[in-house]
Amino acid sequence: MPELPEVETTRRGIAPHLVGQRVSRVVVRDRRLRWPIPEDLDVRLSGQRIVSVERRAKYLLINAEVGTLISHLGMSGNLRLVELGLPAAKHEHVDIELESGLMLRYTDPRRFGAMLWSLDPLSHELLLRLGPEPLTDLFDGERLFQLSRGRSMAVKPFIMDNAVVVGVGNIYATEALFAAGIDPRREAGGISRARYLKLAIEIKRVLAAAIEQGGTTLRDFIGGDGQPGYFQQELFVYGRGGQPCKLCGTALREVKLGQRASVFCPRCQR
C-alpha cells in the first residue's frame, strides 16, 4: 500500500510535468473507485492550467486555477506520465491529457483509490480533521505527550491515529518504536515526556529516510511503471517476527495491536 513517503515521491515525480500545463481533456474509463469519480470532472478541469501539486497526509492535491483534483492512491493506485494516445491497459481508469503531449494516467487494480473534485480541498470532509504533517514543526513529542494523557490505548495505534499525526503507517510506527526503544503494547498515557520527545524524532527520521530513498526513483514517473521504490532502507523489525533482533540477537515477537501486525524486540523495547 502506498504510504506517505510513496505519495510524497509521487508528488515530486509528477509535479514538474503538470505545473504550468493546461489540461486539454479528461478521459474516465471507469468511475467506480472508492467513491465514484464525478461525472463532470472533464468539464471542470479541461481548459484549466495546473498551478501546483501539493500533498496533505496521503492525499495529492492537484490545484487548477479554479478548483482542486483530490487524489488518493488507495491500496494499489499509481499515477504516472505517458505519451498522449498510448492505449490503456486494464485497470488504467483515468487519463488527464495535457497540451504538452503527455497525459497523467491513473491505474488502480483494486479501485480503493479516489479522484474527487473540490473548490476548497482543505475543508473537504476527508481532510478537515486530519492531524499535523509529521515532518513539520506542528508535530513534536510534546504533542504526543499532551494528547496521550489519560489514554489507555497502546502507543502504537495511538501514533497511527490520523487525528494525532498523519502518515505514520504500520512500517514507520513499527520501526520508530524500535528505534526509540518503546514497547508498542505500552499504554499511551503512561509514557513519559522524554520518551515521546525521542519517539517523535525517530518518526521524523524514518519518514524522511524513506522519502530520500524514494528520490532515487523520480525518473520512473515518466514512461516507466509509476511504481516508486518502496524504500529499500534497512528494516530492523517490520516483517521480521521470529527472526533475531539486529541489535541484541533476541527473537523478535509479533503481536496484533489495533488489528495490525506489530513486531518488536522484547529486550530492546520496554
Ligand SMILES: [Zn+2]
Ligand atoms: Zn533487541
